Amino acid sequence: MPERPRPANARPEASQRPSEPDPKWVAELTGMTVEKAGSAIQEASDDRGLAGAIQTSHRSAGRDYYAQIRAPFELYALVRLMRPQHVVEVGVSSGVSSAYLLRAIKKNEMGKLHSIDLPKVQRHQVFTEAEDSPVALPVGKGSGWAVPPGLRAGWDLRIGPSEQVLPMVASELQRIDLFLHDSLHTFEHATFEFQTVDPKVPSGGVVLADNTDWLGGALDQYAVSKGTHAIYRKGIDLGGVRKP
Numbered sequence: 001m002p003e004r005p006r007p008a009n010a011r012p013e014a015s016q017r018p019s020e021p022d023p024k025w026v027a028e029l030t031g032m033t034v035e036k037a038g039s040a041i042q043e044a045s046d047d048r049g050l051a052g053a054i055q056t057s058h059r060s061a062g063r064d065y066y067a068q069i070r071a072p073f074e075l076y077a078l079v080r081l082m083r084p085q086h087v088v089e090v091g092v093s094s095g096v097s098s099a100y101l102l103r104a105i106k107k108n109e110m111g112k113l114h115s116i117d118l119p120k121v122q123r124h125q126v127f128t129e130a131e132d133s134p135v136a137l138p139v140g141k142g143s144g145w146a147v148p149p150g151l152r153a154g155w156d157l158r159i160g161p162s163e164q165v166l167p168m169v170a171s172e173l174q175r176i177d178l179f180l181h182d183s184l185h186t187f188e189h190a191t192f193e194f195q196t197v198d199p200k201v202p203s204g205g206v207v208l209a210d211n212t213d214w215l216g217g218a219l220d221q222y223a224v225s226k227g228t229h230a231i232y233r234k235g236i237d238l239g240g241v242r243k244p
Contacts, residue, residue, distance in 0.1 A: 019070040021045070022234040026074050029206050029231060029240045030081045040077035043107075050103055050148065054096055057146035062126065066146075067134035068096040069182060069210055070236050078206065079104035084111050084177030088169060090162045090193055091182030091210075092117035093135040095144035101180075102151040114156040114173070116165045117143035118183070162189075166196050176200040181209040187216035194222040198243075205243045213237040 026037035058066045069075070075097055079087060087105070092098055092115050105111040120136045137145065144157055158165050162183055170176065179197045181190050190209060201207060209219045212232070223230040223241045232239045 019233075019235050021073050022071070023077075025231060025233040025240070026077045026081065029242050030078060031204070031242070032081050036081060037077055040080040041073045043080065044073040044076035044100060044103075047103065050099060053148045054094075054099060054146045058094065061138040061141060061145070063138060066094055066096075068094065069238070071233055071238050072096055072100040074233065074238075075180070076100040076104040078178060078208075079111070080107060082177060082204075082206065083108050084205075086112055086114065086173050086176050087178045087180075088114045088116075088166075088173075088176050088197060089180040089182065090116045090166060091180070092143045092157070093119070093137070094141075095147035097180065097182065098144050098155070098157075099147045099151060102147065102155060106151060112154060112156060114158070114169050115144065116158050116160070116162050116169065116183075118161050119143045119159070162193060166193060170197055170200050173200055175202050175205070177202065177205050179205075179207045181207075182211070185211045185214040187218045190215045190218040191221070194218065198222075198226075201243050203243055206240050207243065208238070208240045210238050212239045 021041045023034050023038035023041055026041065027034045030037065079101055087101055089097060089101065098113065098115050101113050105113055120133050122136045122139055125139050137143065143159060176197050179201065181193050183189065194207060207222065209215060212219050219230045219239045219241065226241065226243055228241060228244050230239045230241050
């Protein structure tokens with residue numbers, strides 16, 4: 001079932017700040033205790049320097065708000081607890097999710113993030129809600145522009161359509177321990193991404209999808225094909241599948 005069309009200029013009022021953390025969701029996806037999940041989330045929450053740097057970058061580019069994932073602390077916690085060798089995300093925009101994934105990888109002292117983005121750019125020098133997507137890049141900025149310089153070392157960032165780039169990335173990696181879909185939110189596209197990475201996702205690996213309300217059940221269908229079920233985060237349409 002294809003997604004309902006989302007207005008290109010829709011302002012995601014609630015998506016500008018992290019939602020109330022959900023350690024139980026992280027615990028279920030990692031097989032860890034809720035206490036360990038909560039501790040990892042708190043570690044991310046306490047990192048005011050990273051949050052401040054991202055906010056400063058957004059504001060310096062003339063953006064008082066910016067569409068972004070509402071569970072960056074949980075992404076950080078997943079990486080801290082899973083200690084993945086390879087993380088792949090499709091959909092970068094300013095780089096909020098990328099920054100928290102990279103921070104956790106740096107803290108682990110192991111792993112690598114592979115990011116893919118096909119950016120949209122503001123039509124004019126000044127952002128206008130009537131004409132621009134809430135994830136459009138400011139003029140002169142590139143994908144991931146809000147990621148602090150200190151986190152960029154070793155980051156594999158590739159620009160292009162995931163239909164072309166994701167199969168290439170998957171073919172280069174022996175395994176994909178954690179995958180995040182946050183690109184074109186349609187049933188067909190999400191299913192393509194899940195099927196592309198699945199052969200490289202090991203037992204215990206996690207496949208995530210943001211904005212699942214727009215995917216027409218693609219994440220649930222993927223979970224059923226693996227003999228399991230999707231686990232949804234409290235309060236927002238972010239889901240994950242832990243591969244049996």
